[in-house]
Amino acid sequence: MQPDQTIAFAAVDESHEPMLFGWLSQPHVRAWWGEPQGELELIREGRATGDAQGFIFSVDGEPAGYIQSWLPTQYESERWASDLTPDTPGIDIFVGPAEMTGKGFAAAAIRAFVPRLFAGTAPRIIIDPDAGNTRALRAYAKAGFTAYGEWNDSAGRTILMELTRTEFERTR
Template sequence: MKTNDVSIRKMKHTDFQLMAQWLSTKEVLEFYGDVNAPFTLQQVKDKYEPRVNGAIPIIPYIVELDNMPIGFIQQYKLSKEEQEKLDYPAHFNIYGMDQFIGIPSLYNKGIGAIMVRLMLDYIAHHTDAEIILLDPAVSNIRAIRCYEKCGFMKVKKINDEANWLMEYRRR
């Protein structure tokens, strides 16, 4: 997946050290993890190795800018149980996405919107997704603005009103 200078490739085992670095950054952990609990390299391996190996159905990717790794994105199909918890009928094909830019100096440059649009396009052409969901923290105004720019709509607050459930419907 590529547009302009931004590309997305599948995560590899050699990316774990970089993920550990990003997941130890206060600005990343503010909305993707816990600021008081940075990830160790072993925690990254434990979490992402099964995904890289295809052992679980969450597909992780690395986002690159001019061939330099700058962020992370993943996509997955929601289970029927997860869909029902969110009040979606089981007959819909619903996918989820999670993402972050790992280098804070690259925030507010439009890169997030490019990577989200690239993944939306990929999911639209390579899956049976009818709806794609995100759940940003209510306080993550920058991300919410980005997602709305990409066509996501706020549906409702979830997780004790800490997150927005946002959806993108394929047209």
């Protein structure tokens, strides 16, 4: 990511679905997001219910990936979220085109996205990557997130990471 590049966000709508499906079908995304049709349905459902706010992020006008915010405490399946306040958002992100991975776009998109989440009352933002997703762990650390715990269950080991409002404001 070059310092003079611009990141923009567009709310996901039906016109983005073919692109999202293509990205979700890429091996580097599918490894961590699961079956493409099921993931696309979850994105649709989140948009319809308002439980997730999804966006396509672009770099200099070129679609580069997907980012969403959601509230982990709204999901009983996220047992690791029991200590969070109800206003603590979680985010998920992936870089779509394989040739754009490893270039700093995810970290830059996160840094550009989090001000909208801190505009509310959230004391921190959470992200929960799989422990084996070392590329994501590096990107999230580069964006300012720090590990504060881990969760082990039948799905595997999850690293719980946070970006606090205080740390975000300090490094802005």
